Amino acid sequence: MKGDHLQRLPAIKxxxxxxxxxxxxxxxxxxxxxxxxxQESSTSDLDIVVxxxxxxxxxxxxxxxxxxxxELFCHNLESYQAFFKSDCERAxxxxxxxxxxxxxxxxxxxxxxxxxEAETLLNSGPEKWDASIIKLKQYxxxxxxxxxxxxxxxxxxxxxxxxxxxxxxxxxxxxxxxxIGSSKWIHRSLVEFDKDFAGAxxxxxxxxxxxxxxxxxxxxxKEILEPHGGRLFAGFYLGKGSSDN
Numbered sequence: 001m002k003g004d005h006l007q008r009l010p011a012i013k014x015x016x017x018x019x020x021x022x023x024x025x026x027x028x029x030x031x032x033x034x035x036x037x038x039q040e041s042s043t044s045d046l047d048i049v050v051x052x053x054x055x056x057x058x059x060x061x062x063x064x065x066x067x068x069x070x071e072l073f074c075h076n077l078e079s080y081q082a083f084f085k086s087d088c089e090r091a092x093x094x095x096x097x098x099x100x101x102x103x104x105x106x107x108x109x110x111x112x113x114x115x116x117e118a119e120t121l122l123n124s125g126p127e128k129w130d131a132s133i134i135k136l137k138q139y140x141x142x143x144x145x146x147x148x149x150x151x152x153x154x155x156x157x158x159x160x161x162x163x164x165x166x167x168x169x170x171x172x173x174x175x176x177x178x179x180i181g182s183s184k185w186i187h188r189s190l191v192e193f194d195k196d197f198a199g200a201x202x203x204x205x206x207x208x209x210x211x212x213x214x215x216x217x218x219x220x221x222k223e224i225l226e227p228h229g230g231r232l233f234a235g236f237y238l239g240k241g242s243s244d245n
Contacts, residue, residue: 008067011035011102015046018065019105026052027077028111030102036100045069049098051110052114053077073098077110084121091126091180125177134175134228141167154212164221165205172197172224201222 008014015031023029033047034040046068058079061072073095075083083095096118104111129137144167148160151204166186173180173189181189190198225231 011040011044011046011068012105014068015048016105018046018048018070019050023050023052023106024070025054026050026106027108028114029105029107030099030111031105032098032102036103041244046069047071047098048073048105049080049095049115050074051077051080051103055079058083066222080114081117084117088121088126091174092182092185093126093179094121096121123180126174126179128177129174135232137167137171138225138228138232139173141171141221141225145218145225145231147220148214157212157214158209161205161208164217165201168221168224169201175228 009017010194012031016030019026019029028051030049031046032049034044035046042107048070050072052074053076055074055076057072058075061074063070063072080095080099087093087095092219099118100113100122102115141164144160144164148157157178166182169186169190170180173193176193176194179189180186187198187202190201200216200221204220207213207215208217222230
């Protein structure tokens with residue numbers, strides 16, 4: 001595939017040709033992903049959501065066509081709602097975001113309603129954490145922070161830092177009623193929440209990875225915990241016959 005991106009068709013044109021070829025009678029189709037966010041790179045693919053009332057169930061398929069890696073997310077006019085529900089329960093709104101931000105490739109009159117559903121979910125934010133969940137997450141974040149502070153093994157610290165970054169990002173986002181993500185979407189979610197904080201967060205972990213200096217990571221994680229009482233160890237319990245600590 002090396003060099004294929006130099007010959008491939010423009011994203012929207014390629015996506016429309018794919019729909020015309022594979023789903024000429026579908027009810028609607030949307031192009032989503034990095035190519036519609038202005039973040040296209042040589043490794044970008046075409047994320048295409050297809051709606052076809054004749055499909056018995058949803059499915060996902062990947063293939064190469066017109067110089068592009070293509071990922072299809074195929075649904076009938078009801079199956080996408082289960083993905084909306086699952087994504088929102090995980091606080092990772094992959095499908096709602098794809099549909100809300102997507103460019104319409106084809107529409108037989110159904111896309112506006114689906115987009116409105118997606119936008120409503122995104123604007124509502126995830127379900128708020130209650131006090132017991134915050135305390136549980138606070139405890140486990142403290143535990144990983146303590147491991148990070150205490151280890152003298154550089155190799156272990158590298159992996160602990162990865163876990164710490166994910167848990168810290170999740171904690172600050174969810175306690176502020178914001179959506180989370182995985183991989184590159186961790187950073188994107190932090191930027192959407194607070195661009196300056198995202199920069200400081202990234203800088204802290206970059207400093208550790210490049211110089212082994214833990215100080216800024218420790219400082220920023222403590223700051224994240226501070227509004228909720230700081231690090232939590234003594235007095236925490238789980239499964240002791242009470243639903244609340």
